[in-house]
Amino acid sequence: MDGRCPSVVSVQTTSPSVTDVLHAAQLIAPRLPETPLWSYPVLDRRTGAETYLKHENAQPTGAFKVRGGINLMARLPEEQREAGVLTYSTGNHAQSIAYAARAFGVPCTIVMPENPNPSKVAALEALGAAIEVKGATMVEAGEYAATLAAVQGNRLISPADEPDLIAGVGTLYLEILNRCPDLDAIFVPIGSGTGAAGACLVAKAVAPRCRIIGVQSSLAPTAHDSWRAGELVRRPVGTVADGLATGSAFATPQRIMRDLDDFILVSDEEIRQAQRILLYEAHTLTELAGAAALAGLLARREEFAGRKVALACTGANASPAELHRLLSSPPAGT
Ligand SMILES: *Cc1c(COP(=O)(O)O)cnc(C)c1O
Numbered sequence: 105m106d107g108r109c110p111s112v113v114s115v116q117t118t119s120p121s122v123t124d125v126l127h128a129a130q131l132i133a134p135r136l137p138e139t140p141l142w143s144y145p146v147l148d149r150r151t152g153a154e155t156y157l158k159h160e161n162a163q164p165t166g167a168f169k170v171r172g173g174i175n176l177m178a179r180l181p182e183e184q185r186e187a188g189v190l191t192y193s194t195g196n197h198a199q200s201i202a203y204a205a206r207a208f209g210v211p212c213t214i215v216m217p218e219n220p221n222p223s224k225v226a227a228l229e230a231l232g233a234a235i236e237v238k239g240a241t242m243v244e245a246g247e248y249a250a251t252l253a254a255v256q257g258n259r260l261i262s263p264a265d266e267p268d269l270i271a272g273v274g275t276l277y278l279e280i281l282n283r284c285p286d287l288d289a290i291f292v293p294i295g296s297g298t299g300a301a302g303a304c305l306v307a308k309a310v311a312p313r314c315r316i317i318g319v320q321s322s323l324a325p326t327a328h329d330s331w332r333a334g335e336l337v338r339r340p341v342g343t344v345a346d347g348l349a350t351g352s353a354f355a356t357p358q359r360i361m362r363d364l365d366d367f368i369l370v371s372d373e374e375i376r377q378a379q380r381i382l383l384y385e386a387h388t389l390t391e392l393a394g395a396a397a398l399a400g401l402l403a404r405r406e407e408f409a410g411r412k413v414a415l416a417c418t419g420a421n422a423s424p425a426e427l428h429r430l431l432s433s434p435p436a437g438t
Pocket residue numbers: 167168169196197293294295296297298299300347348391393394418419420
């Protein structure tokens with residue numbers, strides 16, 4: 105340790121197993137129905153592959169992370185439920201924890217960095233979370249969160265070094281492979297890596313020949329560069345895809361992601377083009393991060409021609425500015 109606050113220095117935890125994912129599926133089933141896995145002929149023409157979209161945009165919070173929140177909260181010891189939970193996030197992780205906390209009657213505090221998106225604040229308030237705005241960046245917000253959790257006696261929830269979050273989001277890949285056991289590949293967008301770690305756990309156990317391919321923005325390559333280097337590195341964040349905008353790496357998902365078959369970077373313009381294709385041709389609204397898997401497949405079009413491929417369409421929480429831009433620019437090409 106280098107003396108920094110443990111909440112922002114990644115901590116070692118135990119890795120979840122595929123059995124933990126099966127347990128998570130049991131806990132999640134009564135609260136979150138299976139999301140659709142659909143194909144679209146126009147999309148197949150675009151990609152040249154037999155393509156299946158996993159519609160996590162259809163989750164009640166608009167993103168896949170709620171699977172992890174529900175699993176963590178369902179397994180939380182009684183004394184921690186009573187003490188309340190606290191986490192820090194600008195977006196979908198916060199909504200996942202606030203949604204799950206409300207479902208289980210657990211008091212919840214969210215620390216957000218300064219100048220938060222007002223529509224995200226409104227969504228969190230509607231879920232009954234207490235919101236504290238503090239810190240210029242996520243790192244500072246994380247430091248404040250650790251201090252506040254200690255003062256309030258809350259259970260501090262890391263955005264990614266949490267085995268229960270990883271096991272929970274792993275259920276998404278269990279659903280995909282249960283419907284489609286003979287997939288050649290699944291493309292997974294990566295920020296901190298919880299989703300991709302869940303995908304690795306599941307695929308390795310139930311469909312070892314299905315390749316798991318991670319996709320990140322070249323303007324926020326922290327997880328990618330950490331994976332290539334084999335150690336946790338920090339990188340500046342310049343991407344507009346906020347679900348992928350992670351500046352520091354997390355040990356637990358990185359350890360499990362050693363099993364990724366490949367990890368590729370795409371440009372923000374490639375992600376924007378994929379977002380437009382999904383809206384105009386598959387009638388599916390995604391936020392930018394939710395379109396990154398398609399951007400990855402389009403970047404590897406030749407390699408996957410004629411193959412059977414699923415794309416994790418991870419979320420739909422586009423900002424008003426993003427929506428405006430989307431509607432004023434149809435996708436290029438055919
Ligand atoms: C968080 C998020 C991701 C990245 O998931 P990680 O588990 O952090 O790698 C991708 N898409 C959306 C919509 C997200 O909210």
